[in-house]
Amino acid sequence: MKLRVLFVEDDPADMDLALHHLRKAGLEISARRVQNPEDLDRQLENPDFDLALCDFRLPGWNGLDALRQLRGKAPQLPVVMLTGETTEEPVLQGRKLGAADLVHKDRMQLLPAAVENAVQSRRSLEASKEALEASEDRFRNIFDQAPTGIALAGADGALQQVNPAFCRIVGYSAVELLKMRWDHLLAPGSDNPFLTLSAIDEPGPALQADVQFLHRNGMVVDVQWNLCRLRYSQGKPIGHIGQISDITQRKQAEKKLQQYAMILDRSNRDLQDFAYVASHDLQEPLRMVKSYLELLSRRYQGKLDQEADEFIGYAVDGAKRMQNLISGLLAYSRINMPGKAMSLVDSEHCFLTALANLESVVRDSGAAVTHQGLPALTGDPMQLTQLFQNLLANSLKFRSEQAPRVHVTAEREEDGEWRFCVQDNGIGIDAQFHERVFGMFQRLNGPARYAGSGIGLALCQRIVERHGGRIWVESKPEQGAAFCFTLPDHAGPKRRQDLPQADRGGSLTS
Amino acid sequence: MIVEDNPADVRLLRLALREGPARKRLHVATDGMMALEFLARQGPFEDAPVPDLILLDLNLPRRNGCEVLVEMRGQKALRRIPAVVFSNSAAPDDIESAYQAQANCFVTKPSDLDDYFAVVRHIEDFWLTTAHLPNSRAEFLRFPR
Numbered sequence: 209m210k211l212r213v214l215f216v217e218d219d220p221a222d223m224d225l226a227l228h229h230l231r232k233a234g235l236e237i238s239a240r241r242v243q244n245p246e247d248l249d250r251q252l253e254n255p256d257f258d259l260a261l262c263d264f265r266l267p268g269w270n271g272l273d274a275l276r277q278l279r280g281k282a283p284q285l286p287v288v289m290l291t292g293e294t295t296e297e298p299v300l301q302g303r304k305l306g307a308a309d310l311v312h313k314d315r316m317q318l319l320p321a322a323v324e325n326a327v328q329s330r331r332s333l334e335a336s337k338e339a340l341e342a343s344e345d346r347f348r349n350i351f352d353q354a355p356t357g358i359a360l361a362g363a364d365g366a367l368q369q370v371n372p373a374f375c376r377i378v379g380y381s382a383v384e385l386l387k388m389r390w391d392h393l394l395a396p397g398s399d400n401p402f403l404t405l406s407a408i409d410e411p412g413p414a415l416q417a418d419v420q421f422l423h424r425n426g427m428v429v430d431v432q433w434n435l436c437r438l439r440y441s442q443g444k445p446i447g448h449i450g451q452i453s454d455i456t457q458r459k460q461a462e463k464k465l466q467q468y469a470m471i472l473d474r475s476n477r478d479l480q481d482f483a484y485v486a487s488h489d490l491q492e493p494l495r496m497v498k499s500y501l502e503l504l505s506r507r508y509q510g511k512l513d514q515e516a517d518e519f520i521g522y523a524v525d526g527a528k529r530m531q532n533l534i535s536g537l538l539a540y541s542r543i544n545m546p547g548k549a550m551s552l553v554d555s556e557h558c559f560l561t562a563l564a565n566l567e568s569v570v571r572d573s574g575a576a577v578t579h580q581g582l583p584a585l586t587g588d589p590m591q592l593t594q595l596f597q598n599l600l601a602n603s604l605k606f607r608s609e610q611a612p613r614v615h616v617t618a619e620r621e622e623d624g625e626w627r628f629c630v631q632d633n634g635i636g637i638d639a640q641f642h643e644r645v646f647g648m649f650q651r652l653n654g655p656a657r658y659a660g661s662g663i664g665l666a667l668c669q670r671i672v673e674r675h676g677g678r679i680w681v682e683s684k685p686e687q688g689a690a691f692c693f694t695l696p697d698h699a700g701p702k703r704r705q706d707l708p709q710a711d712r713g714g715s716l717t718s
Numbered sequence: 719m720i721v722e723d724n725p726a727d728v729r730l731l732r733l734a735l736r737e738g739p740a741r742k743r744l745h746v747a748t749d750g751m752m753a754l755e756f757l758a759r760q761g762p763f764e765d766a767p768v769p770d771l772i773l774l775d776l777n778l779p780r781r782n783g784c785e786v787l788v789e790m791r792g793q794k795a796l797r798r799i800p801a802v803v804f805s806n807s808a809a810p811d812d813i814e815s816a817y818q819a820q821a822n823c824f825v826t827k828p829s830d831l832d833d834y835f836a837v838v839r840h841i842e843d844f845w846l847t848t849a850h851l852p853n854s855r856a857e858f859l860r861f862p863r
Contacts, residue, residue: 492777492806495829496726502831503733531829542809 211327214251215241216262216274217290226261226290226319233320244269245277252281258327262307264291264298272301279306284334286326288319357431357452360438365390365402368447377431377454379424390450395420395428401435402448418455430459483541487534494534498527536663540648543591543670550675553589555596555628555695556582559616562597569604575612582618583626585697591671596630598664599691603632608686625677625694633688642681668693719745719769721753721786722804723778727827731773734838745769750781754789757796769799771845774821776805776812787819798852802841 213230215223223241230237240257242248243266251257260278264271271289278287286308291298302310308326311319351358357374361367370385378385378393390402401417414436421429434451505520559582563570570577577600596616603614614632621627637645646669648662672679672693683689722728728746735741745766747753753774756763772790776783783803790796803816808826816824825841828834845851 488807488809491829492724495806495827496724496730498829499730499831499834500726506831 210236210238211259211323212257213237213239213323214257214260214285215239216243216248216260216266216271216278217241218243218263218266222263222290222313225316229316229319230323235320235323245274248274248277249281252278257282257285258330259323260285260287261323262287262289264289264293264302272298272305275302275305275307284330286330288322288326290319355453357454359385359450359452360447361390361450362447365448374452377423377429377452378421384424390448393421395422401433418459421452429454430456480541480544483537487538487541490534491531491538494527494530498524498531501527533663536667539594540663540667540670543667543674550586550588552584553587553592554582554584555587555592555618555626558589558592559596561593562595562600565593565597566600566604569601573604573607573612575604575607575614577614577616579616580618582616582628583620583697585626585695587675587695588671591674595668595671595693598668599630602664602691603630603634603689606632606634606689608633608635608688620697621694625696627692627694629690629692631688631690636685636687636689637681637683638685639683642683645681646679665691719747719753719756719771720773721747721750721778721783722773722775723748724775727775730834731838734835735842743767749779750783750786752780753778753786754781757790757799758793768795770851772799772801773804773841774801776803776807776816784815784819787816787821791820800845800849800851802845804841 211230215226217223217226220241223239227237227239240251242251260282262271262274262278266274271291275287275289278285283306287306289298289302289307289310290313291302291310292313299310308329309322311322351371354371354373357377358371359367359374360369366389367385370382372382375382375385380388391400394400398420399417401415401419404415414434416432416434419431419433421431423429431452432455435448436450438447438449501520501524505517505524508520509517556579559579563577569575600614600616604612610633612632612634614630616628616630618626618628646665648666668691669679672695676696677694679691679693681689681691720728720731722731725748732741732744735744745756747756753772755761756766757769759766774783774786778786781789783805787801787803790799790801800822801820803821803824804827805812805816805824806827807813813824825837828837
């Protein structure tokens, strides 16, 4: 590649000598020579040179002045000085003024290396400058195009640089923002994590906070604010970089969701209260109906005609069934009543209590009820007893021709849940009814064949669900049924003897 | 004395009580306010006797059973009259608040007629025969001076 060299030289012979050395070293050179300031000015108007070679000694002029002129007009042009002097002075001055190198005229053989060096270092400087510009450009692009607002701020929180997204979120122009501090943007009453950050004498990591900014139009904007401290290499804090995202919509959605949850919660509670109050208050008039019907039948049985006896009988029977339904409903609505605390209970004890409560039914039916491996776990002892009692009663009620056999087991699942099964040899349930049996007041058999309110299994489901488990039935008609339920074990496996005596289960009356 | 707003219940109670002094000297207040006026011998109850035992329903018009209890227990003259809460409810909350208001005991009205009769007679037997009552006719008769 041809080097374009500008000679500032009064003596053409010196220039030829220089060219001779350069070409001898294999450099291709095109040269131009100036010998006064005016010529130099003219040449530098179109600074198409790779290098200037400047003589120190110029008649009526001065090499150092020429150097000054070169540095002033074309600062990027490397200059190599040629000198005949032997003193150090010009060397130092030349260096000070920015000469790339200095070659003594007696040692011109060193010139090619000096020229090559000067050109090379200029080129690499330019290359790194270009790379720097490109990188700056890239980051400027990211800064400008980022969807999150980015701002640089000084140690006092004064904004120094903001991107368009930042301006968009807060509604101020960049010019306005550069006169503001972080805290000017905060809505009254909002947290100011900037203060927290200022109090920490560490660089990064980012502090994140949901705060409220005041938009220029006066509206409150919910923003997520990431703030981290910048630091000089000397370790002195210089400021902060903050990123903000507009989360107003997210906040609104969250608020709405919270409201829905509250409404749902309230309506659930209302419904529960309603069921409780209704069943509770219905008991009283019903008790009257039932009591007086019984009085009627007791006093006037056989004294009226046969039809009257029959009518009273139906009425008493209806009142009794309604009583069952209402007490079932009451029990059902009581399950989620507050104040029933979960504790560590022995499920075997609950099972045994339930079995004891059903003693007469078991005896009368000649049933064999066995159990195996019932663990201690977290639960409501009264409810677990009721759960066992309802399932056992169910198994005994829906018995087949054979003597009932019921086996209750518990196994620990991989996920730490306990899986209980109450297996019987009763009439079983057709698969199409497996879901329905757990519904309120659902009955698969007429009251003539099996008495019941249709609430027992609904109650079981509610108890299991309150404990965070699931209940289902595995069964085929005529082949018995297995009612299975899971109960999570929050406390982990416990040895039964670790249980406090008081928590070993509840006794259930009614 | 019975504090009960439901005439059917009052009738049932009368039926349940045996022929005897309790049945003859039975006083009925049909709401909480009336019960308090009776006990304080106000208005039409100027000549009302101090009852030996109060059978108190919880769910009453104007002043409920617990309010009557709290009011009674705040007055020196009425503090010691035994009060049995005789309620339709078996709810733990109701039982708790009745005892908090210093009921002497809480009995749920049984829904079965025979049970109901039996319970009323138990109450009658225990409170009016077995137990000593403060400053009552029974005590006076037992320990004449």
